[in-house]
Every structure is written in structure tokens, then in C-alpha cells.
Amino acid sequence: MGCGIKGFILSVRKARDEDSIVLILSTTEVKTYYRFFGARHSILQLGNLVDFEVEGEGSNFLPRLRSLSHMGFSWLFDKNKLLLWHNFIKKFEPHLKDTHEVESFYFDLLFAAAKRWDKQNPKRIVCENYIALLHHEGRMHDDEHCYICEARIEEEIALMQAFIPAHPKCLYASPLPTKKILDFFRTQKTVFLEDHEVDYLYEIVMKGF
Ligand SMILES: [Zn+2]
Structure with a gap:
């Protein structure tokens, strides 16, 4: 795991092209993020625990996920x-x-x-x-x-x-x-x-x- 924000993916929706809109629950908030080419990202799936950084916060567009990594469980x-x-x-x-x-x-x-x-x-x-x-x-x-x-x-x-x-x-x-x-x-x-x-x-x- 990296040292970014940790959160569980509560939902993933397809946006235009192969982009994704992802709802993530962290320890402090429930927030929607955008990920370019998210559909190509095997980490971006319902229920996964991810570590990420955010860019583009405060712009008119949704904040974007970057530096994504995944915390796996054996099950x-x-x-x-x-x-x-x-x-x-x-x-x-x-x-x-x-x-x-x-x-x-x-x-x-x-x-x-x-x-x-x-x-x-x-x-x-x-x-x-x-x-x-x-x-x-x-x-x-x-x-x-x-x-x-x-x-x-x-x-x-x-x-x-x-x-x-x-x-x-x-x-x-x-x-x-x-x-x-x-x-x-x-x-x-x-x-x-x-x-x-x-x-x-x-x-x-x-x-x-
Ligand atoms: Zn009754």
C-alpha cells in the first residue's frame, strides 16, 4: 500500500470512452472521483480497498484518481x-x-x-x-x-x-x-x-x- 488515501470502492460506473466514475468511502468521506481509462484498470472494481492520491480538487470537473494501488485479501x-x-x-x-x-x-x-x-x-x-x-x-x-x-x-x-x-x-x-x-x-x-x-x-x- 502507498501512503495516500485509503478507501473502499462502493460503486464503479462507466463514463464516456473507457473512463470510469468511482464512488469511494474513506475514513472521512464518501466521494466521487474520475479516472481516465478506468475500464482498463483491473484495480477499479466494486468492493476493492485502494490507496490513491487525488488531483484536480476544486476544479469544475470531478477530482481525479492517481497513483492507485490495491490492498488484496486472500478470499x-x-x-x-x-x-x-x-x-x-x-x-x-x-x-x-x-x-x-x-x-x-x-x-x-x-x-x-x-x-x-x-x-x-x-x-x-x-x-x-x-x-x-x-x-x-x-x-x-x-x-x-x-x-x-x-x-x-x-x-x-x-x-x-x-x-x-x-x-x-x-x-x-x-x-x-x-x-x-x-x-x-x-x-x-x-x-x-x-x-x-x-x-x-x-x-x-x-x-x-
Ligand atoms: Zn402484530
Whole structure:
């Protein structure tokens, strides 16, 4: 890695000719950059962690990326793990694209996740990170009442987008054990959850942050 800015590529769009427009999350901001002949650059791909310098800041045109280098992870060669990484990191663009300055929380979260990605089931990492994100943003709904009918939730729970609790019957969704889910909310750990329960939670995260 060089000593420029480090950031994760949240999206890459093709511009005219072979140029690219790239959205990058660094420790301090979410920003759009331009790269001439970016399409020829194998580094410029969704989800990659890159080190770069910037030129043309403050002009009428988008700032340009230069001196690009890539920080690789061993799991990049595992197609399934790479697909899961792409699915996860794609959710950050709609969530952060209208933000400019960000706290390092988001970069740190992705960096820690990337380092763990081959040591654990990535779906568990996604679920644990998403709970951490909801906590960080003050969006946790950890009360035991149904969002739809407002009555108390007993032994079985279902979750809406953003992990909002509801009755399985109110949501027409399959049930999860309430106690385990509330433990997950509190501990932010999935160790007590079965793989099929993690799959259920993962699918909710994939609906969007
Ligand atoms: Zn209900």
C-alpha cells in the first residue's frame, strides 16, 4: 500500500470512452472521483480497498484518481466469498451516497469485516456488522412490541427491514425464536444462532440498510 488515501470502492460506473466514475468511502468521506481509462484498470472494481492520491480538487470537473494501488485479501480468489462481499458492500452506496463527511465507523467496519471474511461464515459477519451499524445510527428497534399491531410479541418474532420486530402473522413471515433474536440484538453476536436463522437475518439485510 502507498501512503495516500485509503478507501473502499462502493460503486464503479462507466463514463464516456473507457473512463470510469468511482464512488469511494474513506475514513472521512464518501466521494466521487474520475479516472481516465478506468475500464482498463483491473484495480477499479466494486468492493476493492485502494490507496490513491487525488488531483484536480476544486476544479469544475470531478477530482481525479492517481497513483492507485490495491490492498488484496486472500478470499478475493474465492468466488462465493467475493460474491457475498459484493452483495454486502453494494448496500453502502444507497445508504451513504448523499452523505459527504462520514465518521470512520463505516470504513473501520468494512476493514474489520474484510479481515475476518475468510475466517468465518461471511453471512454471520454481515448480520453482526449490520446490528453494529443500527446501534451506531441509533436505529435499533429492540422493544418487544409488534411494529404493525403494537401488541406484545411472545415466543415467536419476525423481522422487517432494518430488523424491526413484528408478529410472524402480522408480517406473513416465518417465525424466529424471540429470545434468541433479542440476545442477538443485545450481544451483536450470532454464535447462538443456527445457520438457517443467520440466512433469514442475512436476507433481511439484503433488502437494504
Ligand atoms: Zn402484530
